[in-house]
Amino acid sequence: MTPTTTRSTCPYCGVGCGVLIESQGSVITGVRGDPQHPANFGRLCTKGQTLHLTASATLQRQTRLLQPLQRVQRGAPTQPLAWEGAMALATDRFASVIEQHGPDAVGFYISGQLLTEDYYAFNKLAKGLIGTNNIDTNSRLCMSSAVAGYKLTLGADAPPTCYDDVNHAQCLFIVGSNAAFAHPVLFRRIEEARANNPSMKVIVADPRRTDTAGLADLYLPLQPGSDVMLFHGLLHIMLWEGWIDTAYIAAHTTGFEALKALVREYTPERVAQVCGLQREDLFTAAQWFASSPATLSLYCQGLNQSSSGTAKNATLINLHLATGQIGKPGAGPFSLTGQPNAMGGREVGGLANLLSAHRDLSNPQHRAEVAALWGVADVPEKPGKTAVEMFQAAADGEIKALWIACTNPAQSMPDQATVRRALQRAEFVVVQEAYATAATCDFADLLLPATTWGEKDGTVTNSERRISRVRAAVPAPGQARHDWRIAVDLAQRLQERLRPDLPHLFAYPDAESLWLEHRESTRGRDLDITGLSYAMLELSGPQQWPLRPGDAQGRQRLYEDGVFPTPDGRARFADLPFVPLAEPRESRYPYALTTGRLRDQWHGMTRTGTLGRLFGHVAEPAVQMHPQDMARQGLKDGDLVHVTSKRGSIVVPAQGAEDIGLSQAFIAMHWGAEYLSGTSSTGEALAGVNALTTSAFCPTSRQPELKHAAVKVLKAELPWQLLAVAWLPADQALSAREGLRQLMAGFPFASCVPFSNGVPLAEAGRGERTGVLFRAAAHDVPDDTRIARIEALLGLNTSDALRYADRHLGQHRSARVVRHGESSRLEAFVLAGDTRAEVWLKPLLQDELPAAAYGRLLLMPGAKPPVAMAARGRQVCTCFNVSQADIEHTLRSCEGTDPQRLAALQAGLRCGTNCGSCLPELQRLVRATHPEPHTAGTA
Numbered sequence: 001m002t003p004t005t006t007r008s009t010c011p012y013c014g015v016g017c018g019v020l021i022e023s024q025g026s027v028i029t030g031v032r033g034d035p036q037h038p039a040n041f042g043r044l045c046t047k048g049q050t051l052h053l054t055a056s057a058t059l060q061r062q063t064r065l066l067q068p069l070q071r072v073q074r075g076a077p078t079q080p081l082a083w084e085g086a087m088a089l090a091t092d093r094f095a096s097v098i099e100q101h102g103p104d105a106v107g108f109y110i111s112g113q114l115l116t117e118d119y120y121a122f123n124k125l126a127k128g129l130i131g132t133n134n135i136d137t138n139s140r141l142c143m144s145s146a147v148a149g150y151k152l153t154l155g156a157d158a159p160p161t162c163y164d165d166v167n168h169a170q171c172l173f174i175v176g177s178n179a180a181f182a183h184p185v186l187f188r189r190i191e192e193a194r195a196n197n198p199s200m201k202v203i204v205a206d207p208r209r210t211d212t213a214g215l216a217d218l219y220l221p222l223q224p225g226s227d228v229m230l231f232h233g234l235l236h237i238m239l240w241e242g243w244i245d246t247a248y249i250a251a252h253t254t255g256f257e258a259l260k261a262l263v264r265e266y267t268p269e270r271v272a273q274v275c276g277l278q279r280e281d282l283f284t285a286a287q288w289f290a291s292s293p294a295t296l297s298l299y300c301q302g303l304n305q306s307s308s309g310t311a312k313n314a315t316l317i318n319l320h321l322a323t324g325q326i327g328k329p330g331a332g333p334f335s336l337t338g339q340p341n342a343m344g345g346r347e348v349g350g351l352a353n354l355l356s357a358h359r360d361l362s363n364p365q366h367r368a369e370v371a372a373l374w375g376v377a378d379v380p381e382k383p384g385k386t387a388v389e390m391f392q393a394a395a396d397g398e399i400k401a402l403w404i405a406c407t408n409p410a411q412s413m414p415d416q417a418t419v420r421r422a423l424q425r426a427e428f429v430v431v432q433e434a435y436a437t438a439a440t441c442d443f444a445d446l447l448l449p450a451t452t453w454g455e456k457d458g459t460v461t462n463s464e465r466r467i468s469r470v471r472a473a474v475p476a477p478g479q480a481r482h483d484w485r486i487a488v489d490l491a492q493r494l495q496e497r498l499r500p501d502l503p504h505l506f507a508y509p510d511a512e513s514l515w516l517e518h519r520e521s522t523r524g525r526d527l528d529i530t531g532l533s534y535a536m537l538e539l540s541g542p543q544q545w546p547l548r549p550g551d552a553q554g555r556q557r558l559y560e561d562g563v564f565p566t567p568d569g570r571a572r573f574a575d576l577p578f579v580p581l582a583e584p585r586e587s588r589y590p591y592a593l594t595t596g597r598l599r600d601q602w603h604g605m606t607r608t609g610t611l612g613r614l615f616g617h618v619a620e621p622a623v624q625m626h627p628q629d630m631a632r633q634g635l636k637d638g639d640l641v642h643v644t645s646k647r648g649s650i651v652v653p654a655q656g657a658e659d660i661g662l663s664q665a666f667i668a669m670h671w672g673a674e675y676l677s678g679t680s681s682t683g684e685a686l687a688g689v690n691a692l693t694t695s696a697f698c699p700t701s702r703q704p705e706l707k708h709a710a711v712k713v714l715k716a717e718l719p720w721q722l723l724a725v726a727w728l729p730a731d732q733a734l735s736a737r738e739g740l741r742q743l744m745a746g747f748p749f750a751s752c753v754p755f756s757n758g759v760p761l762a763e764a765g766r767g768e769r770t771g772v773l774f775r776a777a778a779h780d781v782p783d784d785t786r787i788a789r790i791e792a793l794l795g796l797n798t799s800d801a802l803r804y805a806d807r808h809l810g811q812h813r814s815a816r817v818v819r820h821g822e823s824s825r826l827e828a829f830v831l832a833g834d835t836r837a838e839v840w841l842k843p844l845l846q847d848e849l850p851a852a853a854y855g856r857l858l859l860m861p862g863a864k865p866p867v868a869m870a871a872r873g874r875q876v877c878t879c880f881n882v883s884q885a886d887i888e889h890t891l892r893s894c895e896g897t898d899p900q901r902l903a904a905l906q907a908g909l910r911c912g913t914n915c916g917s918c919l920p921e922l923q924r925l926v927r928a929t930h931p932e933p934h935t936a937g938t939a
Contacts, residue, residue, distance in 0.1 A: 001025050006473035007034060009460055010048045011113060011453040012602050014337030015039055015185050016462025017048055018542070021454055021473035028055040028454050028474055038542060039163065039462055045184035046600045046878045046917045047608055053764055054607050055454050055474075062734035063610055065436040066478025069447040074424070078447060083479060087486075090403075090446055091493040093428040097401045098498060103132040104382070107390045107399045110350060111406035112139040112339030115458030115470055117514040118483035119341070119350040121506075122405065125491045126384075127349075128374040129505060130498070133361060133384025134399065136352040138407040139342040140387040140703060141414075145304040146335035147346055147354075148701040149313025152574050153321065155566035156526040157346055157358055160558035161296065161332040162464040162544065166193045168330030171201045171292035173285075175316065176227065176302020180211035180920045181599045183300075183336055183463075187212070188916050201288045205230065206302060207594055208666060209659035211920035218284055221661060224592045224708050225581035226275040228308055231315040232263045232578060233271030234286045235322055239263070241283075243290035245324035252562040253321050255573040262575045274578075276661075290323045294330030301338060301596075305707040307582035310700040314574035321571050327559040336463050339603075343461035347527055348518055352384030353702075356521040373521055375503055386702035387413065388695045394422035405432040405483060406450065410439035411604040411672030414693035414704045415647050416686050432486055435606045437738065439673040439687070449480040452607075456482060458511040459537070461545075465554070467532065468542040484511055526565045582696035582705050585663065589645065589710035591625075595669040595689060596707075599917055600878055605670050610734065612756030612770050616875030620773070621671040621751055624657040625713065626664065633715065640716040640749055640777055643667070645709045648691030650676060651716050651749035651777070665713060667692075669706070676751050677744040685745045718748055718777035720810055722787070723835050725773050725845055726794035726828030733770040739793045740774050743786060747776040757848060758881035761914070771846070781810035787832060794828050801828075804859040809833065815841075815858040817851050824852040834861040843871035876925070877911035877918045887911065887922065891929040902926050 001024045010017040018037020022030035031052040035042035053059075068086035069078035081089070097105050108126050110119065119137075126135035147157045154160065166172070166189050179187045194200050194215065204216035205227070213219045222230055238244050239260065249256050272279045289295050297320065303312040317333045325331040337343055349355040349370075356373070359366035367379040385393050391409065393399040395418050402423070413419045423429055423443035431444035434452035441447055454473045461467050476482070491506040508514050512534050522545075523530045531549040544554030564571045585592050600614040608614050623643050625635075635641065641654045643665065652667065660666055673687030692711060697704040728736055737752055744750035757769045774790060784807070791797050791814055801816045812832035817824050826845040831837055841858070844851055849869075857863045873885035890908050894901040902922060906912050912919045 003029070004473065006471050007469070008454070008471045008473065009340065009468045010044070010051065011340050012047050013183055014339060014342055014463040015183050016340060016460060016466060016468055017044055017185055018468065019044065019048065019051065022052070023473045026474045026477075027057055028052050036541060037468070039464070039466060039468075040185045043185045043188055043915070045915050046614065047602055049761060049879065049915050050611055050614060050764070051453065054610055056765065058730045059610050059734065060477055061731065063435050063437050064477060064480070065433055065441070065447055065449040066480060067449055068479065071445050083481070086446060086448060087489055087493060090430055090490060091497065094401050094403070094490075095494060095497045097427065098130060101400055103130045103380070104134055105399060106130065106132060106401045106403070107134040107385060107394065108403045108405070109387065109390060109407060109409060110135065110137045112137060112142060112342035112345050113406050114345070114483055115341060115456060115460060115511070116344035116348060116518060117458040117511040118487065119345045120348045120356075120514050120518045121484045121487035121491070121508070123348055123350050123356070124374060124505070125487055127355070127379050128376050129491055129495055131380050133352050133380055133382060134390060135350070135384060136387045136390055137345050137350050138387070138409075138412060139339060139345050140351060141305065141412065141706060142301070142338040143304060143335065143342045143346070144351065144703040145306065145309025145313050145698055145701040148310040148698070149317060150335070152310065152314050152572065153317040154559070154571050155564045158526055158558055159335055159463065159465060160326060161334040162556045163189060164556065165296050165330050165332065165334070166190050167196070169193070169200065169294050169296035170197075170330065171203070171288050171295040173203045173289055173295060173297040174212060175205040175297065175299050176304070176312070177298055177300035177336055178206065178210040178212045178596055179298060179300070179336065181597045182338065184599070184915070184917045186336070187920070191215070191919065201292065203285050203288060207661055207664060208596070211924065214920050214924050218281060218288070220277055220281060220285060222275040222277060224594055224664065225306065225308070227303060227312045228315050228576065228578040229266065229271055229274045230277070231312075231319060232266035233268060233275070233282055234289065235259070235319060236263045236266045236271070237268060237283055237286040238290045238322060241286070243287065244322045248324035248562070249322060252564070252570055253573060254568065254570045255575065256322070258575040259318060259573040262577060266578075289319060289325070292325075294328060295320070295323070295325040296330055297333045298336055299334070300336045301707060304703055305705060306703070307696045307698050307705045308579050309698040309703045311574070311576040311579065314576055318573050321573060327557065327562060329557070332557070334463070340462070341460040343463065343465065344459065347461060352386045355379065356518065357525040358527055370521070373517070375505060388697055388702065388704050391419050391422040392695070394426045397425060400426060401428040402426045403430045403432070404440060406434070408438040408440045408604045408606060408672075410443060411674070411688060411690065414690055414706050415695040416688070416691045417647055417684060418695065420686070432483065434480065437674065437734070438604070438606050448486055449478060450483050450486065451476045451480045455480070458484070459515060465544045466542045467529070467537065467545065469534070469537045482511070484508070484514055581708055583646075583694050583708065583710045585710050589712050591663055591665045591711050591713055593643065593645070593665045593667065593692060593709045593711040594707055595667055595693070598668045598670055601668070601670045603670065604672050605674070609674065609754070612754035613758055613764065613768065613878060615753055615755055616758050616878055616881070618668070619755060619874070620653070620753055620775070621667070621676045622653045622655040623713065624655050624660050624666040626660045626662050627656040627658060628662060630654060630656050633713065635715060640718055642714045642716050643692060643711050644714070645692040645694070645711045647694065648686050650689070650691055651718070652676065654713070665711060674741060675753055677747060677749060687744075716749065716777070718779060720778045720781050720833060721835050722776045722790075722830070722832040723774075723838050723842075724790050724794055724830045725771065725842060726796070727769055727771045727845070728795060730770050733772055736772050736793045740772070740790065743789060746782070746786060747778050749775070749777040751775050755846065757846070758875055760881055761879045781807070781833070787812055787830070791830055794830070796828050796830060802859055811861060813859045817858070823850040825849070826851040826858070829858065836862045840865045840869045843869060847872055876921055877909070879914035880910045882909045882911040884925070887925050888929045891926060892932045895931050898923070898926050
């Protein structure tokens with residue numbers, strides 16, 4: 001069969017990288033970066049490099065939702081249903097709720113991973129047909145503060161910058177963004193720009209010393225939530241020192257006098273104390289920002305996910321307006337989007353407070369314009385429920401029916417106790433999803449199979465306003481349907497029942513017909529794309545907006561003429577005061593918990609979590625704390641601790657990390673119910689980090705403060721522990737994990753993750769093996785049936801498995817050794833009660849070392865191996881399976897300058913020479929690992 005190459009777009013972060021999908025028939029066989037795409041020029045990060053592996057036929061069979069499923073009774077197994085029956089059921093249940101309780105008794109929760117065409121269909125369905133504004137998106141958790149900040153100051157939700165600006169900037173101000181992990185391909189461009197322009201100054205402000213901070217000339221370790229204080233303090237210094245652009249302020253802005261009066265009180269001394277910074281560093285940052293020929297700010301969730309999110313965004317933009325650092329190459333405030341189409345959702349009005357083409361729901365003229373376009377009498381003026389409010393309303397019984405598409409709120413929403421209560425209390429829950437393994441699927445009354453990356457057709461918009469085509473490389477698997485098609489089908493059925501008087505509103509034969517209507521909605525607006533077409537995207541490639549009729553291409557930068565989309569054409573300064581965190585630290589909850597991303601994982605890991613190789617860099621969940629805090633509490637690395645907020649508690653291993661500030665803690669945002677158990681404040685079984693986070697939100701943007709919660713950290717007294725590790729056939733690993741997930745709630749602590757033997761990426765799919773690691777801990781020895789179930793799931797219930805058990809002492813061990821060619825290898829083991837042998841049994845299995853000589857030692861409590869055994873250690877380079885130990889060993893023999901040593905390391909081990917995602921860590925290891933001194937020889 002002839003291989004086919006299809007040009008499309010990556011489905012992960014908002015960088016919007018172009019990809020070339022290789023396929024044969026109905027199978028995706030490979031993926032490469034598209035060298036012609038202007039977002040990435042052929043680069044991909046670790047996540048993008050492995051996209052084709054997540055689409056393998058083996059994983060599809062284990063993870064994908066391939067037919068409609070109905071759950072007749074809550075808690076019961078699902079049953080297959082034909083599409084006709086599924087849509088008839090959905091229509092009847094939603095129509096009945098609307099007829100009995102009104103249109104605001106239903107809610108739609110959708111996703112920044114949908115295509116623009118999908119988004120448009122859902123938005124019109126809710127606001128135009130049903131007559132409710134109860135439609136919101138997980139982008140509310142991601143970028144709504146950026147939207148509000150841009151609109152408040154510049155007049156429209158339009159990032160004024162582009163990626164090329166990093167090549168023109170003389171000062172980069174990176175705040176609230178670990179771009180090295182969250183936007184790796186853009187970070188490669190930043191590294192190159194810095195190398196080409198050594199005089200560029202880089203300032204990074206972040207509570208954690210992240211890999212992004214490793215690039216900084218000036219690192220500002222500000223206290224969590226103190227960003228507004230910092231920005232006002234910088235402006236105070238700029239005013240005092242005369243570093244503002246008075247001509248720009250006079251010609252292009254309004255409201256500066258009120259802001260000037262406000263920041264008078266934000267003295268360097270006060271700011272240094274509140275932010276936890278050095279006074280001298282504040283002056284340096286202010287001077288570099290204001291005096292640079294071009295200053296570019298890059299920011300993300302550290303500003304957005306906050307109860308002061310709008311203020312953080314707006315007060316940073318104040319700095320650009322006050323210094324004239326906007327509307328020219330290399331200058332401007334650049335919000336980085338977290339999802340592949342968060343921008344597209346904003347463009348079509350896919351949030352509860354917006355309408356198509358950046359129109360405001362609160363504006364009567366805007367509502368009338370959209371109603372005329374859609375052919376309806378009106379669009380409802382009552383504000384819709386935003387994400388947090390929607391699930392609270394469902395938990396309170398106000399919203400009776402929920403439709404959830406392409407998102408996983410049972411993992412990603414804050415305050416999981418409320419979210420799960422909402423999913424349980426709602427009378428009817430539809431989950432439209434590609435993956436049956438998402439935690440939210442457990443709560444669905446009706447599951448509808450949707451297409452995903454490699455199967456969809458439409459468009460997305462990236463962080464720099466660039467619209468790219470998404471194309472299908474293979475047909476939809478099973479009975480999966482496109483998201484827009486499902487929404488249109490529901491709309492047509494609901495219209496027939498609820499609004500037969502209306503002309504047919506949803507006559508869309510394909511995705512392009514939806515996009516054309518969206519395009520018409522932008523005519524005359526700030527994001528006007530009436531000069532763009534699918535044909536132009538095919539011919540000329542991705543384009544930035546605006547792109548009006550007659551334009552040969554979109555506009556790179558906005559506001560170069562100093563005219564803004566406000567009534568008077570002037571930008572507006574925002575005089576917003578500093579407000580402390582919604583939940584500051586206190587004596588009962590003395591730690592500030594922050595959340596963030598891992599390098600090789602994305603969001604709730606519904607896709608990336610299917611690949612063991614992407615767990616090589618960070619293998620298991622943990623809470624990171626400063627070593628001094630750990631020592632003060634008598635904690636060692638690996639000790640289990642309760643991390644508790646006012647809403648819930650989870651148990652995780654503690655891990656010392658000097659990049660964490662004192663009295664702070666960090667847990668990656670990705671760990672949810674699929675990987676980690678937990679409980680609510682009332683003892684209800686919950687899971688993951690969002691059992692802890694608060695639903696307090698910014699009053700303007702309604703974006704919750706996912707980035708911070710006040711917690712206490714106490715050692716967990718769970719004396720009985722279990723570790724189970726096994727290699728499994730590729731077609732059984734995911735089903736084994738699902739079985740183990742059902743057992744997790746039975747333990748106070750449990751985690752379950754995949755792993756692999758980490759072969760180089762080029763060999764993945766051939767020499768790669770898949771494994772599962774399960775940990776648990778309890779106060780008392782559990783019953784034997786649970787251990788037997790774990791053994792069965794991991795292939796240890798066979799006649800050739802070795803076993804030892806002492807129920808009185810709570811000890812249980814089993815192991816299975818299998819012949820591989822000329823040697824025998826450990827294939828699976830369980831340690832229960834005494835797990836000290838993990839230090840050598842785990843590397844014996846994971847590094848696939850010969851095991852024939854160990855015999856009875858495999859089962860002996862506390863036994864030590866006959867020879868010293870060291871694990872390979874944590875993987876740093878995913879592409880070539882290079883560990884930290886290998887890197888440090890090689891660096892000890894590398895001499896010269898740091899760049900020379902890095903080059904020698906790469907030449908020897910190849911790490912960092914493919915996708916480059918590990919380069920920041922390699923540079924950090926180069927700085928930290930010194931060459932071994934030479935000793936003089938004797939004659």
